[in-house]
Amino acid sequence: MRLVSLSGLTALTLAMKAAASTYDYIVVGGGPAGIITAERLSEANKKVLLLERGSGPTVATGSNHTLTWDDSLTPIDVPGLSSAVGGLDLWNEYICDDTPGYSACVLGGGVTVNYMVFVHPAAHDFNDKWPRGWKWKDVAPAAKRLYKRNSGTTLPSEDGQRYDQGLYSTLSGFFSKLGWKSVDMIKQPNEKHEVYSYPSWNIKDSLRAGPVRTYLPLAEERDNFTLRLQTKVIRLVRSGSKVTGVEVENSAGVREIIKLAKSGRVVLSAGALSTPRVLFNSGIGPKAQIQTAKKTGVTLPPKKDWIELPVGKNLKDHPIFSIVVNTGETWGPLDTASVLNGTSTTNINLYEDKASGVLTQGRHRMIYFSSNVASDGITRYYQGSCAASAQGVVTITQYMTHGLTSTGVLGLSEDGSTVFEQSPYLQTAGDVEAATSFIQGMVDNITDASTGFKLQTYTNTSAILGSLTSGIHYTGTAKMGTDDGRKGGSSVVDTNAKVYGMDNLFISDASIHPDLPTGNSQTIVMVVAEMAAAKILAYKS
Ligand SMILES: Cc1cc2nc3c(=O)[nH]c(=O)nc-3n(C[C@H](O)[C@H](O)[C@H](O)COP(=O)(O)OP(=O)(O)OC[C@H]3O[C@@H](n4cnc5c(N)ncnc54)[C@H](O)[C@@H]3O)c2cc1C
Numbered sequence: 014m015r016l017v018s019l020s021g022l023t024a025l026t027l028a029m030k031a032a033a034s035t036y037d038y039i040v041v042g043g044g045p046a047g048i049i050t051a052e053r054l055s056e057a058n059k060k061v062l063l064l065e066r067g068s069g070p071t072v073a074t075g076s077n078h079t080l081t082w083d084d085s086l087t088p089i090d091v092p093g094l095s096s097a098v099g100g101l102d103l104w105n106e107y108i109c110d111d112t113p114g115y116s117a118c119v120l121g122g123g124v125t126v127n128y129m130v131f132v133h134p135a136a137h138d139f140n141d142k143w144p145r146g147w148k149w150k151d152v153a154p155a156a157k158r159l160y161k162r163n164s165g166t167t168l169p170s171e172d173g174q175r176y177d178q179g180l181y182s183t184l185s186g187f188f189s190k191l192g193w194k195s196v197d198m199i200k201q202p203n204e205k206h207e208v209y210s211y212p213s214w215n216i217k218d219s220l221r222a223g224p225v226r227t228y229l230p231l232a233e234e235r236d237n238f239t240l241r242l243q244t245k246v247i248r249l250v251r252s253g254s255k256v257t258g259v260e261v262e263n264s265a266g267v268r269e270i271i272k273l274a275k276s277g278r279v280v281l282s283a284g285a286l287s288t289p290r291v292l293f294n295s296g297i298g299p300k301a302q303i304q305t306a307k308k309t310g311v312t313l314p315p316k317k318d319w320i321e322l323p324v325g326k327n328l329k330d331h332p333i334f335s336i337v338v339n340t341g342e343t344w345g346p347l348d349t350a351s352v353l354n355g356t357s358t359t360n361i362n363l364y365e366d367k368a369s370g371v372l373t374q375g376r377h378r379m380i381y382f383s384s385n386v387a388s389d390g391i392t393r394y395y396q397g398s399c400a401a402s403a404q405g406v407v408t409i410t411q412y413m414t415h416g417l418t419s420t421g422v423l424g425l426s427e428d429g430s431t432v433f434e435q436s437p438y439l440q441t442a443g444d445v446e447a448a449t450s451f452i453q454g455m456v457d458n459i460t461d462a463s464t465g466f467k468l469q470t471y472t473n474t475s476a477i478l479g480s481l482t483s484g485i486h487y488t489g490t491a492k493m494g495t496d497d498g499r500k501g502g503s504s505v506v507d508t509n510a511k512v513y514g515m516d517n518l519f520i521s522d523a524s525i526h527p528d529l530p531t532g533n534s535q536t537i538v539m540v541v542a543e544m545a546a547a548k549i550l551a552y553k554s
Pocket residue numbers: 041042043044045046047064065066067115116117118119120121122123124126127128129130131132244245246247282283284285287288291485486487521522523524533534535536538
């Protein structure tokens with residue numbers, strides 16, 4: 014918006030100044046992966062430009078959406094308000110308008126708007142399908158670097174108390190009767206069968222954590238780091254197998270080319286639903302998608318420089334099934350409206366004066382994990398995130414996770430939006446069989462006469478299976494692997510996170526994950542970004 018109010022001459026001077034500076038690294042996208050990658054590159058004395066198409070969500074990064082009762086905080090900062098974010102005006106401002114499903118176009122990406130569930134990856138998340146060099150023993154140091162800055166917590170209230178524990182107490186009674194085990198999901202990340210835990214949340218100092226708070230300020234202290242908001246990357250400018258710059262568009266629709274230094278590099282971190290678009294727009298991907306990109310009016314490289322790679326294929330996500338259970342108990346959801354309008358004074362005072370109370374906690378009260386083995390011999394995992402949705406009613410967000418064999422396809426439409434060309438959910442007989450049998454077991458257990466529980470809304474197994482929605486944990490659209498996609502393989506990036514066929518183009522975001530994790534995706538995305546940054550720095554062209 015800023016450029017609009019300037020005189021044409023000043024705008025031109027600014028554009029020329031920007032064009033004249035060249036960078037060692039341009040990182041495209043200020044989501045969790047992009048911020049972590051950019052921060053680590055700048056820590057290594059590189060001159061780094063981080064380009065984010067959205068605005069900043071915190072007061073420090075320029076947001077005006079402050080609370081009525083605290084002008085240093087926005088609703089996204091307060092953990093207890095995370096369940097209300099979806100109903101606020103800022104949601105529409107922050108959610109991307111040109112991707113399918115949900116993704117967030119705001120600094121911090123999905124981590125800015127999500128429910129903050131922070132699942133430390135299990136060793137098998139890497140060991141089963143990631144390539145050599147990316148097994149748990151290899152990435153564990155990267156995870157350690159992340160957790161040092163952004164560890165997640167199951168006990169965010171500064172007074173050391175847990176608040177609003179009715180739901181936990183009801184459900185822990187239910188699961189312990191079934192013989193499931195209570196674990197600490199942070200300390201025991203590998204325990205993923207018939208276990209339940211207090212939720213681990215992305216919270217630090219009683220605020221929503223994540224790289225906007227735990228990494229970005231470190232980079233901003235360095236002269237060589239520049240962040241530009243409201244700057245959308247349209248395409249890469251290429252000279253054969255080399256990127257020489259990026260074409261960007263500001264919020265007023267003004268376009269500009271930003272140049273790389275001679276030996277500079279670009280890292281794409283626009284997320285699993287947007288990084289593919291930047292690739293298609295740059296002549297990288299299936300021919301049909303590049304041809305669609307051409308119809309959107311983008312300037313493509315000459316046809317001889319197109320690189321055919323399976324970008325958009327191997328899209329994976331966790332399906333969600335909703336299990337709604339009326340337990341007959343008296344606990345209920347937090348009244349976030351009265352927190353927003355400032356009348357919930359007890360909760361607000363406890364939060365403001367003591368960094369304590371229910372507002373320091375996220376929305377869920379329990380997370381459980383389990384697994385089963387289908388007749389194809391494959392072990393598939395399940396996560397249940399449990400939150401109150403009405404008095405005595407728990408809505409279980411029942412994810413199906415690691416071990417899934419289904420994949421979908423992400424493509425481009427002629428209006429420039431990315432679209433699902435094939436759904437990633439329940440495409441294989443094994444996935445359908447496993448889901449049916451797991452849900453059936455839950456239904457049997459919940460409706461057993463001894464519990465006193467009743468299913469609501471979806472009252473039988475087929476209705477629950479029919480409640481399928483997106484898990485918003487997309488991965489795999491520019492998958493990492495040793496089978497070069499130009500030669501019929503499935504991979505878009507090699508184990509240095511470098512795009513096959515390009516000299517200086519890397520990807521660091523959820524797109525490169527070749528497999529789905531056992532839990533929500535943000536933590537593993539951050540771990541992988543730490544690892545990718547190290548690989549990129551170590552790679553000598
Ligand atoms: C509504 C929602 C709820 C979720 N709930 C949870 C949860 O509770 N727990 C959990 O672990 N995970 C959750 N997730 C998933 C998690 O947030 C994502 O896995 C994670 O954010 C992915 O990180 P990323 O860096 O790959 O991409 P993103 O987070 O998508 O970040 C990409 C960034 O790039 C920017 N960008 C995109 N295109 C361009 C461009 N052309 N030019 C410049 N910038 C661009 C975007 O604005 C964005 O900031 C949720 C996601 C959403 C959307």
